[in-house]
Amino acid sequence: METLTKLFKNNIRQYGMIIALIFIMVLFQVLTGGLLLKPINITNLILQNSYILVLAIGMVLVIITGHIDLSVGSIAAFVGAISALLMVNMHLSPVLAVIVSLLVGALVGAWQGFWVAYVRIPAFIVTLAGMLLFRGLTMIVLEGQSISPFPNGFQKISSGFIPDLGSGGLNLVALLAGIVLSVIFVINEVRDRAQHRKYNFDVIPQGLFIAKLVVLLVVINLFTYMLATYSGIPNILVLMFLLIVIYSFVMNKTVMGRHVYALGGNEKAAGLSGVKTKKVTFWVFVNMGVLAAISGLIFAARLNAATPKAGTNFELDAIAACFIGGASASGGIGTVFGAIIGGLVMGVLNNGMSLVGLGIDWQQGIKGLVLLLAVAFDIYNKNKRAV
Template sequence: MRHSLGIKDTVKKNSMLIVLLATMLLFQVLISSSGRGSLFAPSNISNLISQNSYVVILASGMLLCILTGGNIDLSVGSVVALVGALAGTLVVNLHWNIYVSIIICLLTGLAIGAWQGFWIAYVRIPPFITTLAGMLLWRGVALLILNGLTISPFPAEYTKYFNSFLPNTEDAATVLSVTVIVGVVICLIYGFWALFDRYTKKKKGYTTEPLAVTLAKVILLSVAVLVIFFLLGRHKGVPVVLILLAVIVLGYSYFTSRTVPGRHLYAMGGNEKAAKLSGVDTNRVLFFAYANMGFLSAVAALVGVARFNSAAPTAGTNYEMDAIGSCFIGGASAYGGTGTIGGAIIGAIFMGVLNNGMSILGIDANWQKAVKGIVVLAAVVFDVLSKKRVKSS
């Protein structure tokens, strides 16, 4: 048995991360040469996080749906609009308690996900049809709630939970020092975890990367984290929404990779009949994936209305495409059973950099959509061809 991955395998495993870094450098060169500023400007890094927070949240849930067998949820954008409309009605129009309103919105998203999950998992209506119906249904309900109007502004007591920065001080030196210290702590924790995880896997006889590769990855990612936190410190500090994103990403990464229910998602996507014969309740797994997607759509809605400071009828338009595209670009298989939360997040960041970079360069919005479509198609084509190559060999 091999106990170490070769350099070629390691590069292949991290190919999307390499592409992301190359894309960021390309945009930096193009933006700098055109005199339009810098992709790595402190304010732009903060904007990248806030602008693409919804993509990260939705991609984390969409991956679970895709893992079950290449299934997708087309209704997430409409659910975002509906929950946002509900939040605007409760918080702005009716002046309800903010915490009660947030809980009601989250439960509404969960109920919508459970409703769609029931038809998909237990009645076995195809996910594409069920969520397509949901896309029309929930958008219609959102329009009825809003009556075609936009609700704004949201009170500061609500938006501070998603739009503020830490530490909450005007002293630039304190903001920079605290933010950098947080970055250093994150790097130390990550470095310890990476080395401990490698040691544990090697002790159990699992395939691992060469130590030099692990150390190189830790150093490079630590440098990237320190640079990002330094830039955030030069702006306003750590965005509160970044903490929420970290909790979601870490939580779902642990769930999918280290828990039995998480592994059931992969088993079902690999071969549903075999998983069922092995004792996996595939109906419950499918139901959970879509109920969870509804819940995360509600979270994305709460973040979205805080960022835009309004609940609009057009909110959430094409959000499902960004989430699906992020998963496929990040390495999720169109057939299910393959993909990671980390890969989906890299895909989400890639989509965000693509949008932000092209916007700074002044590229027409229609061309931006065309480029994103080509990128998503290329990712799926690469996956399909890779599968055929493996089968033929």
């Protein structure tokens, strides 16, 4: 019991948000008469929130370093406009257009990273200027009009599904993916537990560990089964899965990840310890630019058009997802998994409130309260630990 209490206290924000997500899902499942967790709505949830979740992955790194980025929505719109110019007007190959668009995102991130890291202008000011600058450039590129339609191959980024092995009935690829993920998950959990025991770290009792495995295996396979009953695995889900795995690995297992946490925890101490703080800050913003570009491409493919109003409020949703998912406003704390959970909380809230017929005014108000409570909870825990 003492070990369980310690583990829960050390991960209270993460566990709290998972419990909150489950509670919100159950609540709206009841209020909508079972519509929320229907296979078609689960697929829609993935498609509707994919671009925000991609932004949240990059935003959590920015927040961990103690900065903020208000320009990501405008960058997403700008990159979407560039991609439309290349593919629709200039008839460039979608593959080449995507590569060029990602390079544009990286250059934009480098531009902002330079001012923040080397000129030492606060990120709030730099990215606020970027928000205005790239929104204006978007309107200039599009000449105030929407450009469409995109090639079919490009549209499949957001609307396509992994081809099935069979024909009709359940989607075999989705079912096989569930089995493969289950095996990988069990191996990884058992290996991590063995490593913790080897170095005498606290681990949960074996019975509870087995129960945890069983519950998560049921969730994984139930999720893939639901996808299998509709159209299978969306292409965008594969992209998101790869991003989550890669960024979780980088943040938890690499020197770069440790440097990002060190910078956010105490910049001066990190510098004295040999961390190249300016370089780390610069590359975090370059990374944010690339992920904002990916988000812009996803949104443009889903909308099948580049519009001057694309990306509006994306930055607010991404920032909210990070804070709700456990990132600290003072930097040094946060996880990629937590940002994804925070994004899902916001996504399920949006979807559930729409299904029960709440207007946009109520939706905005409730989301604002959820964000305020999440940050207040973080401040409360921090003050409690200080005492």
